[in-house]
Amino acid sequence: MKKFYIAKSRRLRGTPFSSRIESQGLTAYTVYNHMLLPAGFEGIEKEYNHLKTHVQIWDVAAERQIQIEGTDAAKLVQLMTCRNLKNSKVGRCYYSPIIDEQGKMINDPIILKLSENKFWISLADSDVGLFAKGIASGLKLQAEVSEPDVNILAVQGPKSFKLMEKVLGKKITELKFFDFDYFPFKGNKYFIARSGWSKQGGYEIYTENREAALNLYDELFSGGKDFNVKPGCPNLIERIESGLLSCGNDFDNNDNPFHCGLDKYVDIKSDINYLGKQALIKVSKEGIKRKLMGVKIDLDKIEMMEEQPLLNGKNLVGYLRSAVYSPHFKKVVGIAMIKKEYWDKKTSFALDIQGTKIKGIICNLPIV
Amino acid sequence: MKKFYIAKSRRLRGTPFSSRIESQGLTAYTVYNHMLLPAGFEGIEKEYNHLKTHVQIWDVAAERQIQIEGTDAAKLVQLMTCRNLKNSKVGRCYYSPIIDEQGKMINDPIILKLSENKFWISLADSDVGLFAKGIASGLKLQAEVSEPDVNILAVQGPKSFKLMEKVLGKKITELKFFDFDYFPFKGNKYFIARSGWSKQGGYEIYTENREAALNLYDELFSGGKDFNVKPGCPNLIERIESGLLSCGNDFDNNDNPFHCGLDKYVDIKSDINYLGKQALIKVSKEGIKRKLMGVKIDLDKIEMMEEQPLLNGKNLVGYLRSAVYSPHFKKVVGIAMIKKEYWDKKTSFALDIQGTKIKGIICNLPIV
Numbered sequence: 001m002k003k004f005y006i007a008k009s010r011r012l013r014g015t016p017f018s019s020r021i022e023s024q025g026l027t028a029y030t031v032y033n034h035m036l037l038p039a040g041f042e043g044i045e046k047e048y049n050h051l052k053t054h055v056q057i058w059d060v061a062a063e064r065q066i067q068i069e070g071t072d073a074a075k076l077v078q079l080m081t082c083r084n085l086k087n088s089k090v091g092r093c094y095y096s097p098i099i100d101e102q103g104k105m106i107n108d109p110i111i112l113k114l115s116e117n118k119f120w121i122s123l124a125d126s127d128v129g130l131f132a133k134g135i136a137s138g139l140k141l142q143a144e145v146s147e148p149d150v151n152i153l154a155v156q157g158p159k160s161f162k163l164m165e166k167v168l169g170k171k172i173t174e175l176k177f178f179d180f181d182y183f184p185f186k187g188n189k190y191f192i193a194r195s196g197w198s199k200q201g202g203y204e205i206y207t208e209n210r211e212a213a214l215n216l217y218d219e220l221f222s223g224g225k226d227f228n229v230k231p232g233c234p235n236l237i238e239r240i241e242s243g244l245l246s247c248g249n250d251f252d253n254n255d256n257p258f259h260c261g262l263d264k265y266v267d268i269k270s271d272i273n274y275l276g277k278q279a280l281i282k283v284s285k286e287g288i289k290r291k292l293m294g295v296k297i298d299l300d301k302i303e304m305m306e307e308q309p310l311l312n313g314k315n316l317v318g319y320l321r322s323a324v325y326s327p328h329f330k331k332v333v334g335i336a337m338i339k340k341e342y343w344d345k346k347t348s349f350a351l352d353i354q355g356t357k358i359k360g361i362i363c364n365l366p367i368v
Numbered sequence: 369m370k371k372f373y374i375a376k377s378r379r380l381r382g383t384p385f386s387s388r389i390e391s392q393g394l395t396a397y398t399v400y401n402h403m404l405l406p407a408g409f410e411g412i413e414k415e416y417n418h419l420k421t422h423v424q425i426w427d428v429a430a431e432r433q434i435q436i437e438g439t440d441a442a443k444l445v446q447l448m449t450c451r452n453l454k455n456s457k458v459g460r461c462y463y464s465p466i467i468d469e470q471g472k473m474i475n476d477p478i479i480l481k482l483s484e485n486k487f488w489i490s491l492a493d494s495d496v497g498l499f500a501k502g503i504a505s506g507l508k509l510q511a512e513v514s515e516p517d518v519n520i521l522a523v524q525g526p527k528s529f530k531l532m533e534k535v536l537g538k539k540i541t542e543l544k545f546f547d548f549d550y551f552p553f554k555g556n557k558y559f560i561a562r563s564g565w566s567k568q569g570g571y572e573i574y575t576e577n578r579e580a581a582l583n584l585y586d587e588l589f590s591g592g593k594d595f596n597v598k599p600g601c602p603n604l605i606e607r608i609e610s611g612l613l614s615c616g617n618d619f620d621n622n623d624n625p626f627h628c629g630l631d632k633y634v635d636i637k638s639d640i641n642y643l644g645k646q647a648l649i650k651v652s653k654e655g656i657k658r659k660l661m662g663v664k665i666d667l668d669k670i671e672m673m674e675e676q677p678l679l680n681g682k683n684l685v686g687y688l689r690s691a692v693y694s695p696h697f698k699k700v701v702g703i704a705m706i707k708k709e710y711w712d713k714k715t716s717f718a719l720d721i722q723g724t725k726i727k728g729i730i731c732n733l734p735i736v
Contacts, residue, residue: 005396006374007407010689011493011616012398014673028373030380031399034493034616039375101505106498125379125402127495130474134499137469137643138506147621248379248402253515275505305382321378 001303012036015061016151016210017217024231032062032125038233045327047230048237051200055159056232057220060197061151065206066121066129072141073117079135079274080128081111082257084267088113093178093193097257097265098128103279104253105260106131108245110195112180120150120206124247135275150191151213153205155220159227160202167216167223168192172203180206185219188212197234199242199366236324240333243294243365249304249322250292250335256280258288259337261365289340290318294367297332297351297360301325310336310349310360317342317349317362326367332360333367369671380404383429384519384578385585392599400430400493406601413695415598416605419568423527424600425588428565429519433574434489434497440509441485447503447642448496449479450625452635456481461546461561465625465633466496471647472621473628474499476613478563480548488518488574492615503643518559519581521573523588527595528570535584535591536560540571548574553587556580565602567610567734604692608701611662611733617672617690618660618703624648626656627705629733657708658686662735665700665719665728669693678704678717678728685710685717685730694735700728701735 006012006029013035021038028040038059041047050056068076078085082103083096090113098107098121110122121128132145155164164172168183172192175181180193191206207213221229245251251260257280258266268281295310297320307319316339323334342349342362350357374380374397381403389406396408406427409415418424436444446453450471451464458481466475466489478490489496500513523532532540536551540560543549548561559574575581589597613619619628625648626634636649663678665688675687684707691702710717710730718725 002390003373004390004394005371005408007396007398008671008673009398009614009617010672010674011614018673022370022372026372028375030375030377040373100498100501127498130468130495131498131502133468134502134504135506136502138503246377246379249377303376304378305376305386306378 006031015059016207016213017059017061017153020214020217021059021231026231033064033123035062035064037062038231040233041231044235044237044324047232048235048327050228050230051157051198051232051235051238053158054228054230055155055157055163055224056230057217057224058154058156058232058234060154060204060234063152064123065148065150066123066132067118067146067148068121068132068143069118070141070143071117072143073119076132076136076141076143077111077119077121078272080132082267082274082276082280083265084270084272085111086270086272090115091179091181093180093195095265097260097262098131099257099274099276099280100253101275101279103256103276103283105247105251105255105257106253108247108262112193122152126247148208149210150206150208151210153207153213153217153220154196154202155205156196156198156202156232157200163220163224163227163229164203167219175203185216188215190216197244198238199244200238236322237326240322240324240335241326241328241367243335243367245292245335246322255337256283256288258283259291261292290337291343292335292365293338293343294363294365295320295323295334295336295360296329296363296367297323297334297358299325299332299353299358302332308351310351312347312349317347320351329367335365336362338362374399383427384575384581385427385429385521388582388585389427389599394599401432401491403430403432405430406599408601409599412603412605412692415600416603416695418596418598419525419566419600419603419606421526422596422598423523423525423531423592424598425585425592426522426524426600426602428522428572428602431520432491433516433518434491434500435486435514435516436489436500436511437486438509438511439485440511441487444500444504444509444511445479445487445489446640448500450635450642450644450648451633452638452640453479454638454640458483459547459549461548461563463633465628465630466499467625467642467644467648468621469643469647471624471644471651473615473619473623473625474621476615476630480561490520494615516576517578519575519578521575521581521585521588522564522570523573524564524566524570524600525568531588531592531595531597532571535587553584556583558584565612566606567612568606604690605694608690608692608703609694609696609735611703611735613660613703614690623705624651624656626651627659629660658705659711660703660733661706661711662731662733663688663691663702663704663728664697664731664735665691665702665726667693667700667721667726670700676719678719680715680717685715688719697735703733704730706730
C-alpha cells in the first residue's frame with residue numbers, strides 16, 4: 001500500500017516530547033484531538049513483542065484533558081455520561097461513555113475526580129469540551145470548561161512497575177489500578193495514575209509543567225536501560241487482542257453504549273440525570289440488533305481504512321471496523337459490529353479482499 | 369526536516385475521492401475534521417503557480433457539513449455566531465465566526481441557508497456539531513443536529529469558470545459570489561456554490577451522492593484537459609498572501625473575532641441573541657491589545673509547527689502563527705498576532721532561527 005507523508009502545521013500541535021521522540025526512531029504519526037500522536041517506530045510486530053515483554057514510554061499528550069470546575073461541575077459531568085458517578089471518589093479514574101441526547105457515543109474517556117468540584121476528562125478523539133461548553137451555556141451552569149496544559153506520558157509493559165519504582169521510589173508500587181495521586185521527584189510533584197491504553201500494566205503520568213515533564217522523560221529513559229526501555233505508542237495488535245475499543249475506529253456517533261458492549265457502564269435504574277437517559281431506557285426495553293465482537297480471519301495482512309462488510313452467502317453478518325495481523329494467533333484479528341443473528345458464533349463469514357473471499361470466524365472480546 | 373508517514377485507520381476517514389486522488393500524484397495528507405485532507409502533490413510552489421494560472425480540482429470533503437434542521441434551527445445557528453443572520457437569505461453563504469460564551473473563536477465556517485428551517489455549517493477543523501448538540505440539549509431546542517454524507521469538490525483557479533461552463537453549461541457562469549443553487553448534469557443535480565478557499569475564483573460542489581460525485585469528478589478531469597486541469601489542495605502560499613485565515617493555525621480558542629480582524633462579522637448593536645454577546649460587548653468597550661497582521665521575513669524557507677515569538681530587542685512584538693516562502697515576494701510571508709504597540713508597522717522584528725536572528729517587517733493582510 002502506498003504511503004503518504006503527514007503535512008505538519010500549528011493546527012496539528014506537537015507535544016512537549018515531539019522533538020525527543022522524533023529523534024528516537026519515530027516513523028509515523030496519527031492525529032488525535034488536533035495533536036500529533038506517535039504511531040510507529042521499528043515495526044508493529046517488533047513493538048508488540050517488546051511491549052508484552054519489557055517496558056515502553058509513550059508520548060500520549062494527544063489524550064487531552066478537559067477540565068470542568070465549579071459548583072455545577074459534578075452535575076455537568078454526570079449530564080454527559082450514562083455511568084453513575086454519584087458515589088465517585090476523589091483520586092479515582094472512571095472509564096465513562098460520553099453520549100448525546102439520542103444515547104449515541106461521542107467519546108469513551110477516563111474521567112478523573114480531582115475534587116468534589118473539579119474533574120478532568122481524559123479524552124479519546126473528539127471535542128468533548130465543545131459539547132460541555134454548549135450544555136453549560138444552555139443550562140447556565142456554574143462550571144468552567146477549559147483545556148489545561150497537561151501532557152500524558154504513559155509507561156506501559158510488564159517491566160513498567162520496576163522502572164517506575166526505580167525512578168520514583170517504592171510508594172508508586174502501592175498505587176492501585178485506576179487510582180491516582182501526586183508523587184514527588186527531584187523537586188517536582190507528578191500526577192500519576194495507574195492506568196494506560198494497554199493490558200500489559202503500567203502508569204500514566206499527567207505532566208503539568210513542561211520542564212519537569214522533560215526531566216522525567218529523560219530519567220525514565222536513562223533509568224530504563226536495565227529494563228530494555230524503548231519509545232513506543234498504543235499498539236494496534238495488543239489493543240485489539242485485549243478488546244480495548246478505539247473511538248472513531250470501532251464505534252462512532254451512530255452507535256450506543258449497548259452496541260459497544262459497555263452495558264456495565266450504563267445506569268438506567270437509579271435517579272441520576274443525564275442527557276441520553278430516556279433514549280437508553282428505550283433502547284434497553286427494545287433490545288439491540290448488533291454489537292461489537294471479536295473476529296479471526298484467515299489472512300496474514302490487512303489494511304483498514306473504512307469498515308468492511310462481512311458476508312455469509314448473501315447475508316450480511318456485520319462490519320469489520322478494526323483489524324490487524326496477530327503474530328500470536330497467526331492470523332488477522334479484528335473488532336466487528338456483528339448482527340444479532342450471529343452472536344452465537346456458529347456462523348463463519350467471508351471478507352472480500354480484491355475479489356477473493358477470505359474466511360473468518362466470530363469470537364469474544366478480548367480475543368483468547 | 370525529517371518527514372513522517374501518516375498512519376491510516378478508519379478513525380481518519382477517507383473521502384469518496386481518496387482512491388482517485390491517491391493515484392494522481394498525491395504525496396501528503398493532513399487531517400481535518402477527523403478526515404484525510406490532501407496536502408501535497410508535486411511541490412507547493414509548482415502547485416501555487418498552477419493554481420494562479422490554470423484550474424485545480426480539490427478533494428475538500430474534510431470540510432464537513434453540520435446540518436441543523438427544525439423550527440428552532442435559525443435560533444440555534446444565531447446563538448453560535450456573532451454575525452447577524454436575521455436578514456439572511458435562502459441560497460446564500462455566510463462566512464461566520466462561531467464563538468463560545470466567552471466570545472472566543474471555536475470555528476470560522478461558511479453557513480449556508482438551505483431554507484428558513486435548515487442550515488448547513490461548512491466547517492473548519494473543530495467539532496461544532498457537538499457544541500450545537502450541547503446547546504440544543506441544554507435549551508431544549510427543536511433542532512436536529514446531524515452530519516449528512518456531503519463531500520465537497522472544489523474547482524479553483526482562473527480557468528475554473530471556463531471548465532465549469534464547459535461541463536455544466538452556461539447557467540453556472542451566472543451564479544454570483546457566495547450564492548448557491550442546484551445544477552443538473554447527466555441525470556443528477558448538483559448543489560454548487562460560488563466559493564472556495566482561495567482568492568483565485570471558483571466553485572465548491574457539495575456532492576450528496578457518492579456515485580454522482582465520482583462521475584462529476586471524472587468529467588471535470590476529462591473536460592479539463594484543455595485548461596491544464598490538475599488535482600490540487602488548499603495552497604499555503606496562496607492563502608497566506610490572500611489573508612485567508614486558518615482555524616487552529618492563525619487563531620484558536622484563546623482569541624476572539626476582534627483579535628482576528630473579523631470586526632465586520634461582529635454585531636453587538638442589534639437585538640440578536642448569541643452566547644458570547646455580553647463578552648464581546650465588553651471586549652469592544654475595552655479594546656483589544658493584539659490582532660492578526662501580515663509579516664514578511666528575510667528567509668528563503670521556514671517550517672512552522674508551533675507559534676514563534678517575534679522580538680524587537682527584548683520586547684515582544686507578537687507571535688508568528690503561519691508562514692511559508694513566497695516565490696512572488698521572494699521571502700517568507702506569514703500571519704502573526706501582533707501587539708497593539710506595533711500596529712503602525714513602523715517597527716521591524718527579529719525571528720530566532722536556531723540562534724540566528726532573522727529580520728522581518730509587519731504589513732497588512734492580504735499581503736500586497
